[in-house]
Amino acid sequence: MTICVTGHSNPDTDSVTAAIGLATLLNAQGQDAKACMQSSLADLNPESTVVLEKFGLTAPEELTDCSGKTVALVDFSDIGQAPANIEDAEVVTIVDHHKVGDVTTNNPILVRVEPVGCTGTVLNKMFKDAGVAIPKDVAGGMLSAILSDTVNFKSPTCTDDDKAAVAELKDIAGVADTEELFMDMLKAKSSVEGVPAKDLLFRDYKDFDMNGKKVGCGQLELATLDQVADIRDDLLNAAKEVKADGRHTVLLMLTDVVKEGTELVVVSDDEALVEGAFGGKIDAATSSMWVDGMMSRKKQVVPDLQKAFGC
Secondary structure (H helix, E strand, O other), X not given: OOEEEXXXXXXXXHHHHHHHHHHHHHHHOOOOEEEEEEOOHHHOOHHHHHHHHHHOOOOOEEOOEOOOOEEEEEOOOOHHHXXXXXXXXXXXXXXXXXXXOOOOOOOOOEEEEOOOOOHHHHXXXXXXXXXXXXXXXXXXXXXXHHHHHOOOOOOOOOOHHHHHHXXXXXXXXXXXXXXXXXXXXXXXXXXXXXXXHHHHHOOOEEEEEEOOEEEEEEXXXXXXXXXXXXXXXXXXXXXXXXXXXXXXXXXXXXXXXXXXXEEEEEEEOOHHHHHHHHOOOOEOOOOEEEEEOOOOHHHHOHHHHHHHOOO
16 A cells, blocks of 8 residues: 655645655655655646755656545645545545644544644654654755745744754754755745746645635745736736636735835725735726735634635
């Protein structure tokens, strides 16, 4: 029995490196596991590609249908973010740092979900608890994921546990300057030139069930909003196209890492509901509003939307 360890759809760096990390840990404990992801290497986002190349990590195997397979989930536990036919798979492990989702199992399983900024932080603890040394390349991937998910410690999701994990992992990975590593990742992550608008929307995107209504939220982390000034109309049209595919609302977070805030592009059946959720006013000319301090989809967008939708 091979355990397919996979992260969520539209995988980010945490999803990819957590799959590698957990598969490595399971194999070290005598189980047969392989890292998977819901993307081909060619379609993987630029930041994750840079991280894999920098640390010499082998890309996880593509997995889009898990029917009849044994799977472990990392960085998510929502059916809507899982490979096709998750209901026909045997889920044996969940390791995450988000809210507990709607995946169910027929038998007791190992679940480790902690309120930290990154799945890599949870895995760092799991390696230590198991007495298993983290390989240098895997440590580099996990380190990168924590820096990415916490936006170099600027995100409100960041905890002391995340900072402690970075301090430990940088030594194992042989990374002298985490600031330089983060900036290299940000340069890749924020690159938009020549990329179709819909691909940018889906670069870091998740769908959520909000009281029976499908709500999508994508995020682009940018060094400056000027990077997308010339393609704002294209991004808005892409959001409208995605919304037309059966969604109540689609949001695109254009997050300015330097200014520490987000220009929130909104396409919704109920704009007033979104305005109420975030205490702002949508500019009719741009279909967006600035939300100062908004850096995290997990902590600052999803919970407020859930309240607004009556979840």
